[in-house]
Amino acid sequence: xxxxxxxxxxxxxxxxxxxxxxxxxxxxxxxxxxxxxxxxxxxxxxxxxxxxxxxxxxxxxxxxxxxxxxxxxxxxxxxxxxxxxxxxxxxxxxxxxxxxxxxxxxxxxxxxxxxxxxxxxxxxxxxxxxxxxxxxxxxxxx
Amino acid sequence: xxxxxxxxxxxxxxxxxxxxxxxxxxxxxxxxxxxxxxxxxxxxxxxxxxxxxxxxxxxxxxxxxxxxxxxxxxxxxxxxxxxxxxxxxxxxxxxxxxxxxxxxxxxxxxxxxxxxxxxxxxxxxxxxxxxxxxxxxxxxxxxxxxxxxxxxxxxxxxxxxxxxxxxxxxxxxxxxxxxxxxxxxxxxxxxxxxxxxxxxxxxxxxxxxxxxxxxxxxxxxxxxxxxxxxxxxxxxxxxxxxxxxxxxxxxxxxxxxxxxxxxxxxxxxxxxxxxxxxxxxxxxxxxxxxxxxxxxxxxxxxxxxxxxxxxxxxxxxxxxxxxxxxxxxxxxxxxxxxxxxxxxxxxxxxxxxxxxxxxxxxxxxxxxxxxxxxxxxxxxxxxxxxxxxxxxxxxxxxxxxxxxxxxxxxxxxxxxxxxxxxxxxxxxxxxxxxxxxxxxxxxxxxxxxxxxxxxxxxxxxxxxxxxxxxxxxxxxxxxxxxxxxxxxxxxxxxxxxxxxxxxxxxxxxxxxxxxxxxxxxxxxxxxxxxxxxxxxxxxxxxxxxxxxxxxxxxxxxxxxxxxxxxxxxxxxxxxxxxxxxxxxxxxxxxxxxxxxxxxxxxxxxxxxxxxxxxxxxxxxxxxxxxxxxxxxxxxxxxxxxxxxxxxxxxxxxxxxxxxxxxxxxxxxxxxxxxxxxxxxxxxxxxxxxxxxxxxxxxxxxxxxxxxxxxxxxxxxxxxxxxxxxxxxxxxxxxxxxxxxxxxxxxxxxxxxxxxxxxxxxxxxxxxxxxxxxxxxxxxxxxxxxxxxxxxxxxxxxxxxxxxxxxxxxxxxxxxxxxxxxxxxxxxxxxxxxxxxxxxxxxxxxxx
Numbered sequence: 001x002x003x004x005x006x007x008x009x010x011x012x013x014x015x016x017x018x019x020x021x022x023x024x025x026x027x028x029x030x031x032x033x034x035x036x037x038x039x040x041x042x043x044x045x046x047x048x049x050x051x052x053x054x055x056x057x058x059x060x061x062x063x064x065x066x067x068x069x070x071x072x073x074x075x076x077x078x079x080x081x082x083x084x085x086x087x088x089x090x091x092x093x094x095x096x097x098x099x100x101x102x103x104x105x106x107x108x109x110x111x112x113x114x115x116x117x118x119x120x121x122x123x124x125x126x127x128x129x130x131x132x133x134x135x136x137x138x139x140x141x142x
Numbered sequence: 143x144x145x146x147x148x149x150x151x152x153x154x155x156x157x158x159x160x161x162x163x164x165x166x167x168x169x170x171x172x173x174x175x176x177x178x179x180x181x182x183x184x185x186x187x188x189x190x191x192x193x194x195x196x197x198x199x200x201x202x203x204x205x206x207x208x209x210x211x212x213x214x215x216x217x218x219x220x221x222x223x224x225x226x227x228x229x230x231x232x233x234x235x236x237x238x239x240x241x242x243x244x245x246x247x248x249x250x251x252x253x254x255x256x257x258x259x260x261x262x263x264x265x266x267x268x269x270x271x272x273x274x275x276x277x278x279x280x281x282x283x284x285x286x287x288x289x290x291x292x293x294x295x296x297x298x299x300x301x302x303x304x305x306x307x308x309x310x311x312x313x314x315x316x317x318x319x320x321x322x323x324x325x326x327x328x329x330x331x332x333x334x335x336x337x338x339x340x341x342x343x344x345x346x347x348x349x350x351x352x353x354x355x356x357x358x359x360x361x362x363x364x365x366x367x368x369x370x371x372x373x374x375x376x377x378x379x380x381x382x383x384x385x386x387x388x389x390x391x392x393x394x395x396x397x398x399x400x401x402x403x404x405x406x407x408x409x410x411x412x413x414x415x416x417x418x419x420x421x422x423x424x425x426x427x428x429x430x431x432x433x434x435x436x437x438x439x440x441x442x443x444x445x446x447x448x449x450x451x452x453x454x455x456x457x458x459x460x461x462x463x464x465x466x467x468x469x470x471x472x473x474x475x476x477x478x479x480x481x482x483x484x485x486x487x488x489x490x491x492x493x494x495x496x497x498x499x500x501x502x503x504x505x506x507x508x509x510x511x512x513x514x515x516x517x518x519x520x521x522x523x524x525x526x527x528x529x530x531x532x533x534x535x536x537x538x539x540x541x542x543x544x545x546x547x548x549x550x551x552x553x554x555x556x557x558x559x560x561x562x563x564x565x566x567x568x569x570x571x572x573x574x575x576x577x578x579x580x581x582x583x584x585x586x587x588x589x590x591x592x593x594x595x596x597x598x599x600x601x602x603x604x605x606x607x608x609x610x611x612x613x614x615x616x617x618x619x620x621x622x623x624x625x626x627x628x629x630x631x632x633x634x635x636x637x638x639x640x641x642x643x644x645x646x647x648x649x650x651x652x653x654x655x656x657x658x659x660x661x662x663x664x665x666x667x668x669x670x671x672x673x674x675x676x677x678x679x680x681x682x683x684x685x686x687x688x689x690x691x692x693x694x695x696x697x698x699x700x701x702x703x704x705x706x707x708x709x710x711x712x713x714x715x716x717x718x719x720x721x722x723x724x725x726x727x728x729x730x731x732x733x734x735x736x737x738x739x740x741x742x743x744x745x746x747x748x749x750x751x752x753x754x755x756x757x758x759x760x761x762x763x764x765x766x767x768x769x770x771x772x773x774x775x776x777x778x779x780x781x782x783x784x785x786x787x788x789x790x791x792x793x794x795x796x797x798x799x800x801x802x803x804x805x806x807x808x809x810x811x812x813x814x815x816x817x818x819x820x821x822x823x824x825x826x827x828x829x830x831x832x833x834x835x836x837x838x839x840x841x842x843x844x845x846x847x848x849x850x851x852x853x854x855x856x857x858x859x860x861x862x863x864x865x866x867x868x869x870x871x872x873x874x875x876x877x878x879x880x881x882x883x884x885x886x887x888x889x890x891x892x893x894x895x896x897x898x899x900x901x902x903x904x905x906x907x908x909x910x911x912x913x914x915x916x917x918x919x920x921x922x923x924x925x926x927x928x929x930x931x932x933x934x935x936x937x938x939x940x941x942x943x944x945x946x947x948x949x950x951x952x953x954x955x956x957x958x959x960x961x962x963x964x965x966x967x968x969x970x971x972x973x974x975x976x977x978x979x980x981x982x983x984x985x986x987x988x989x
Contacts, residue, residue, distance in 0.1 A: 027261045029663045030958035036660050040959040042924050043904045043937050061214035063231055076397045107223045117378035124227050124367040127901035134896035140238040142211050
């Protein structure tokens with residue numbers, strides 16, 4: 001397989017050199033130089049990011065990403081272990097990030113004492129991050 | 143927007159001033175007031191529907207200097223009330239992947255088109271030259287069936303309408319199908335068979351009105367997160383509320399389930415029939431409702447699996463592809479379902495009897511209002527039309543339908559699968575507003591509205607999604623244009639039924655896309671495409687809500703919208719080339735004209751003049767409209783207003799939408815819209831204005847299913863039939879595929895948002911720990927997944943969000959580096975032609 005890929009790469013390089021037109025540019029999909037009909041390389045082992053103090057947001061209304069592993073977190077009908085640290089009551093002790101006021105309102109905007117049941121499943125908006133490079137750079141600017 | 147304390151006080155002051163003056167300000171006005179006051183923060187805020195799923199959330203897009211700089215949930219939207227899911231919050235980044243395509247690219251060697259050449263930048267002129275040359279050659283050799291277009295449920299309404307008009311009226315070819323065929327066709331089939339009109343009778347408001355929710359093959363927690371949050375809200379606040387979840391594996395929606403049920407693939411057909419049987423045995427059916435509003439029918443059986451006709455399973459099937467209905471008495475129906483006893487169903491489905499009975503009791507309880515919800519688990523099913531129908535049967539038996547909280551609700555996958563693919567009629571057999579090509583009356587309506595000579599529209603349905611790929615491979619179709627989707631990654635059986643057709647030297651493949659997808663790099667010609675906020679658009683969501691947006695920013699480089707591309711390409715054909723002299727002779731005034739002149743400069747589409755600076759919001763902010771500027775008329779408005787005529791002049795009532803300008807002012811309206819009012823529940827007097835209009839005798843609160851001639855819905859019996867393939871000695875596992883919350887479809891947009899990529903970087907294989915152990919595998923082990931059709935490598939996940947039972951594995955399809963669809967079989971529902979993405983056989987070995 002590897003020799004096939006390198007042969008392909010070489011021939012690709014040769015072709016590019018041959019055509020040397022100013023308009024020619026290599027166009028790669030997210031598979032890079034691996035063809036649609038080939039097998040991609042194996043995934044490296046991934047690890048969740050662990051960042052003290054959290055990860056900066058890109059813009060005001062972005063839900064913060066989770067700066068720690070959540071493999072052991074459980075959210076079910078009967079428990080929400082995120083709130084074990086992050087609820088208004090518990091965060092004073094744990095020093096975890098406290099949910100903003102928006103989370104203490106009903107769908108219609110009425111104030112609530114407890115976190116809104118419509119926001120019960122935290123992972124709909126907040127997700128952990130793996131240590132990995134972007135597949136493609138993104139030039140969004142806020 | 144940076145909401146500093148000063149801004150907050152300011153916005154509160156503005157809101158308070160407005161309130162004391164008796165005004166209510168919209169969220170955009172408030173946001174604009176906040177930022178306009180601040181010199182260095184001149185961000186313009188405007189509403190725009192989310193680019194991703196069928197929920198149709200509204201977001202506010204903040205623009206500065208021709209770029210989107212922020213997005214936030216739209217508090218004024220009834221759908222999402224300011225909330226978004228993780229994907230929605232990152233919409234601001236989807237247009238800014240560094241590898242945006244900015245010029246047309248053609249495969250060339252030595253300056254000439256060569257299928258085996260390298261991609262080189264060319265001009266739009268050269269792109270359309272070569273494309274027109276190839277298309278004209280194919281038309282000449284094969285006729286209209288020699289060319290085809292594959293579109294999308296992510297097309298805007300006018301993209302789809304223009305494509306339908308170009309292909310069906312322009313080229314007289316019905317070879318136009320959307321990727322919605324892969325996701326919604328079974329739902330459409332069942333709506334048409336059961337009710338005669340497409341799309342749900344209820345609305346999202348049912349989520350706040352229902353007592354109980356039953357998920358049939360839908361993982362709403364990940365795929366429709368905002369609707370899920372509304373459902374969760376009801377479950378956790380309403381007394382007695384309960385949630386039942388049916389699936390072939392445990393997923394995130396089970397976290398809320400009071401009654402979670404894992405069934406053996408395909409046995410959902412038994413479970414639905416068992417519930418009907420339970421309701422009948424316990425006399426819990428609504429006799430009067432059945433008598434007044436329902437016809438009982440049965441469907442032809444042994445209908446095959448939508449495979450190639452020479453496939454042994456099709457040869458063996460007695461009624462391959464047939465869907466004929468015949469009448470059935472209630473007693474015969476009761477007898478037919480009596481086979482599906484609790485014991486029988488529990489044994490075959492492997493769902494414990496007490497769980498099944500709990501579900502049946504729920505449906506049978508006259509005091510419980512029930513919302514049934516489903517998506518791909520039921521649609522991507524070789525008996526998808528049947529299965530959709532079996533759930534309607536339960537609601538019809540009990541009369542729990544078309545009223546607040548009683549609602550069988552087919553959720554859509556894509557943002558405009560309803561608004562564009564279904565309503566505009568971009569399917570190979572359809573025309574706008576539920577009309578079909580095979581009915582002479584329907585064709586006549588289209589020919590009249592489109593000002594075409596009689597007989598222009600081809601009466602023969604075209605090639606559907608899967609058939610198009612087969613026809614490319616078989617050289618029956620030589621030109622193919624794909625817009626707004628990534629079928630090379632999303633279509634089934636990539637190795638055997640997709641790649642060969644694309645690589646065939648006789649075929650010319652064009653792909654329009656903003657990014658170099660697997661489809662784009664597999665094409666001969668790539669057209670760089672303006673996306674989402676780079677064009678004026680309209681989507682229609684799953685609750686019949688039509689939502690518009692204005693063009694927020696310019697597109698990069700030479701990118702142009704799908705609409706621009708279709709209209710511009712139509713200039714390349716004369717009517718003589720497209721229709722033949724005989725057809726042109728019927729309307730000599732068209733002689734020598736181009737398709738562009740006949741289809742788009744027809745006095746209707748070009749009726750509304752356009753001048754730069756005339757598209758404004760209520761705060762007088764000015765927006766561009768690149769297509770209208772180019773063509774010299776307000777193209778989107780002309781197309782929409784012409785399309786609206788199908789809703790009122792066609793033989794199918796009840797599709798009315800509001801005039802174009804209205805939609806730019808509101809957060810969408812649910813059709814039918816009559817006298818400016820939207821419709822939340824159809825077919826019931828008091829909610830739906832068409833009921834009284836079409837049957838003056840209907841009493842208040844009663845139903846009238848006006849999609850059918852006699853005003854009655856069809857309850858359609860269908861039995862269990864086995865799946866197309868089942869695990870065997872060699873391929874000993876079921877493979878189920880699908881999405882994940884963090885990515886949209888093939889990840890063209892979301893894989894380019896670093897936060898979303900880091901959230902879920904790879905498509906892993908989710909499997910049962912005991913299946914893993916049996917193969918000497920652990921969490922994280924490297925494996926190869928192999929089916930008779932293809933293979934991928936990945937790693938094992940036994941602790942993640944999806945927990946399959948023994949014998950089944952799940953792999954998502956967003957990851958371009960692991961094309962899981964290579965493993966799939968191209969079996970479809972024989973009626974809807976929708977692929978079964980949920981069931982095929984695989985084996986797993988150490989890699």
